[in-house]
Amino acid sequence: MALFLIGYTIIALVLFLVVFIIGVSRGWFFKGNAKIKAIFANPLLLYSLRRIGSAFISVMLAITCTYLLIRAQSTDSICKAAIANWIKMPEDVFALRCTTIKEELGLTGSAIGQVFTYFYRILPFPKTLCSTETNALTDALGNITYTVTARNCRNFIMDLGKIYFINGFKNAYVIDVIFVNKMPHSFRIGIIAVIVELAIGYPAGVMMAKRKDGIFDKIGKAYIITIDAIPGIAYYYIWMTIFMLIGLPITYADGEFLTYLAPALTMGFTGMAGIALWVRRFMLDEFNSDYVKFARAKGLSENRIMFTHVLRNALVPLVRSIPSSILYALLGSFYIEKIYSIPGLGGLLVTANSANDFYALQGIVVVSALISIVSYLLGDIVTAMVDPRVSLSGK
Amino acid sequence: MVKNIDQVIDHNYEDLFTIVGTSEENIEKLETAPYSYWRETFKQLWKNPLAILCVIGIIVLVLMAIVGPWIKQYNIYTNGGTVSLDEFEPYLPPNADNWLGTGGTKMGYFKGLDLWTLVWYGTRLSLILGTVIALIDTFLGLLIGSLWGYFKWLDPIMLELRNFINNIPTLLLYILLMKFLERSFWTLVFVMCMFGWMGLAGFIRNQIIIIRNREYNIASQTLGSSPKAMITHNLLPYLISVIVTVVSTAIPAAISAEVGLSFFNLSFRAHENVTLGQLLTAATSDAWQTYPYLLIAPMIVLVPLTVTFFYLGLALADATDPKNHR
Numbered sequence: 001m002a003l004f005l006i007g008y009t010i011i012a013l014v015l016f017l018v019v020f021i022i023g024v025s026r027g028w029f030f031k032g033n034a035k036i037k038a039i040f041a042n043p044l045l046l047y048s049l050r051r052i053g054s055a056f057i058s059v060m061l062a063i064t065c066t067y068l069l070i071r072a073q074s075t076d077s078i079c080k081a082a083i084a085n086w087i088k089m090p091e092d093v094f095a096l097r098c099t100t101i102k103e104e105l106g107l108t109g110s111a112i113g114q115v116f117t118y119f120y121r122i123l124p125f126p127k128t129l130c131s132t133e134t135n136a137l138t139d140a141l142g143n144i145t146y147t148v149t150a151r152n153c154r155n156f157i158m159d160l161g162k163i164y165f166i167n168g169f170k171n172a173y174v175i176d177v178i179f180v181n182k183m184p185h186s187f188r189i190g191i192i193a194v195i196v197e198l199a200i201g202y203p204a205g206v207m208m209a210k211r212k213d214g215i216f217d218k219i220g221k222a223y224i225i226t227i228d229a230i231p232g233i234a235y236y237y238i239w240m241t242i243f244m245l246i247g248l249p250i251t252y253a254d255g256e257f258l259t260y261l262a263p264a265l266t267m268g269f270t271g272m273a274g275i276a277l278w279v280r281r282f283m284l285d286e287f288n289s290d291y292v293k294f295a296r297a298k299g300l301s302e303n304r305i306m307f308t309h310v311l312r313n314a315l316v317p318l319v320r321s322i323p324s325s326i327l328y329a330l331l332g333s334f335y336i337e338k339i340y341s342i343p344g345l346g347g348l349l350v351t352a353n354s355a356n357d358f359y360a361l362q363g364i365v366v367v368s369a370l371i372s373i374v375s376y377l378l379g380d381i382v383t384a385m386v387d388p389r390v391s392l393s394g395k
Numbered sequence: 396m397v398k399n400i401d402q403v404i405d406h407n408y409e410d411l412f413t414i415v416g417t418s419e420e421n422i423e424k425l426e427t428a429p430y431s432y433w434r435e436t437f438k439q440l441w442k443n444p445l446a447i448l449c450v451i452g453i454i455v456l457v458l459m460a461i462v463g464p465w466i467k468q469y470n471i472y473t474n475g476g477t478v479s480l481d482e483f484e485p486y487l488p489p490n491a492d493n494w495l496g497t498g499g500t501k502m503g504y505f506k507g508l509d510l511w512t513l514v515w516y517g518t519r520l521s522l523i524l525g526t527v528i529a530l531i532d533t534f535l536g537l538l539i540g541s542l543w544g545y546f547k548w549l550d551p552i553m554l555e556l557r558n559f560i561n562n563i564p565t566l567l568l569y570i571l572l573m574k575f576l577e578r579s580f581w582t583l584v585f586v587m588c589m590f591g592w593m594g595l596a597g598f599i600r601n602q603i604i605i606i607r608n609r610e611y612n613i614a615s616q617t618l619g620s621s622p623k624a625m626i627t628h629n630l631l632p633y634l635i636s637v638i639v640t641v642v643s644t645a646i647p648a649a650i651s652a653e654v655g656l657s658f659f660n661l662s663f664r665a666h667e668n669v670t671l672g673q674l675l676t677a678a679t680s681d682a683w684q685t686y687p688y689l690l691i692a693p694m695i696v697l698v699p700l701t702v703t704f705f706y707l708g709l710a711l712a713d714a715t716d717p718k719n720h721r
Contacts, residue, residue, distance in 0.1 A: 058558035069571045229705030231651035369562045
């Protein structure tokens with residue numbers, strides 16, 4: 001009960017904050033206080049808030065649509081997967097058990113009602129949810145009777161449902177499977193890949209821009225075109241072959257750093273093409289701008305212009321994408337994880353699909369939608385930190 | 396010094412010029428050919444040796460997609476292409492009979508079939524699929540993108556739709572849609588086109604917003620041009636270079652997308668139609684590390700096919716830009 005109170009207090013606080021921010025920015029209250037007014041008159045803050053608001057709407061739409069699409073399939077199979085020995089069970093016991101399971105998962109009632117139940121469950125505030133389990137009792141004569149016993153209650157912040165179909169995760173909670181079992185694998189590969197693509201892509205872009213149409217530029221452009229043109233799987237396998245020939249281990253193993261290298265480098269070498277192209281294009285645009293001409297007229301050396309003037313400006317649009325690329329590393333890549341057999345999130349989507357696992361699929365949608373919102377927000381904040389033209393405090 | 400300058404200034408002008416006379420006929424004649432946009436474009440294109448190479452490459456690949464399977468007469472659709480009947484050694488590396496080898500044991504339906512024939516059948520279907528999808532995507536993208544850019548009230552709705560689609564992993568959408576649909580050529584086209592137009596539409600919208608408020612458009616609007624005339628006469632012709640580029644890069648993009656779908660078994664069923672994506676997927680599920688020719692066979696066509704189309708697209712982007720003409 002106390003948990004519920006805390007949950008509703010948090011929601012009330014958030015609502016109050018939203019009303020407060022809108023109110024101050026519209027001038028409903030604090031009319032006299034110039035300082036508070038100035039903070040909320042900041043266009044970036046308002047812009048970010050509007051963006052988050054619109055992102056929330058689209059996330060809700062996305063969750064609703066995917067829920068209905070997935071839900072359009074029959075749910076009876078969930079009972080059969082969830083109940084051990086369902087074949088031996090008397091029909092009425094099975095039906096009873098099936099209803100309890102469906103109620104527990106929120107699969108009863110109208111489709112729209114189910115969507116609302118789902119939203120209630122995934123709203124991030126503490127709540128207690130209980131599940132029941134069937135026990136088979138064998139008496140002295142060998143007759144089997146079934147009793148619905150063992151009420152397991154768990155406290156949740158966010159309940160994404162249960163996984164029944166994927167072998168190895170039966171009766172596990174989606175949230176445990178995703179966050180505890182899957183994300184570390186995806187994330188450690190993803191983060192190495194992000195580091196590789198920034199560490200190589202950024203200097204490569206600078207070098208290409210520095211000597212336009214030079215030999216390095218031509219090689220770089222050819223690489224970028226190839227990466228853009230040929231299908232992802234084709235060059236993933238090309239990289240895999242190269243790593244195999246070098247002698248890197250290509251089968252992922254938990255806890256062995258050497259085995260992370262092949263998938264991470266494959267991902268990094270792919271992502272680096274995009275970053276190099278961006279940096280190159282941006283630097284070439286900046287070279288024609290007035291401040292560069294002025295710096296040149298002052299007699300600064302080309303290197304000085306490059307590294308103190310142009311590079312700083314070229315950093316701004318790139319920095320915006322860094323938080324999102326780190327966060328998306330949590331989700332992993334479908335292809336890389338399948339190719340290198342990494343037990344990550346990207347692989348889970350495919351497994352969940354082939355196993356028809358309803359909540360695992362839905363859970364991935366929720367997590368990826370949340371990640372997209374948070375990365376929007378972080379991108380805005382980081383831009384404000386790096387770019388002196390945009391300020392959070394407002395003037 | 397002064398004397399010299401005087402000499403220069405007091406020049407006898409008649410020494411410098413000769414009168415050729417006039418002729419009534421020549422007044423209307425132009426010495427140079429009139430400017431034609433498309434002629435200039437192709438002139439620019441043929442100056443680029445790599446682009447010519449790409450055009451030749453595309454012609455060869457398309458011809459081979461038509462003729463290739465006939466060179467080796469194996470009809471794979473009636474299972475007549477089975478060459479290596481030896482159950483114990485089905486992995487036949489490239490030889491005089493099977494120029495690209497034969498399919499391995501774990502390649503499902505492709506087991507023991509002649510890879511040369513399969514690859515060219517696959518190229519044929521992949522090319523047709525890619526072209527159809529690229530055309531539909533371009534049409535939808537242009538139509539929706541130009542409306543989206545032109546009408547301001549449409550903007551928030553479409554942005555919301557774009558965010559909505561971007562929030563769901565695309566693969567999941569494909570998976571869900573493919574579950575409800577029968578697998579055939581047109582359902583695949585439908586599913587891939589359903590979200591494919593989004594990229595082009597967003598791009599066109601950005602471009603149109605940039606040029607929408609230029610003086611010539613405002614003048615045209617003031618004179619009472621209808622939205623249709625504005626879009627088709629003022630806005631889209633301005634973007635022709637962009638559009639041509641997008642169309643030619645859309646074909647390799649669609650081929651790549653099909654390869655991606657095949658990898659998760661979301662494409663055609665293998666025994667009905669062969670695509671390059673299915674061949675690649677089948678090869679990767681077999682022992683390609685021991686028998687690399689299984690993977691090389693589809694790659695040897697897939698990589699040049701996509702790269703030539705893509706590079707031609709980029710070359711066209713330069714050639715169609717009027718700033719580069721003359």
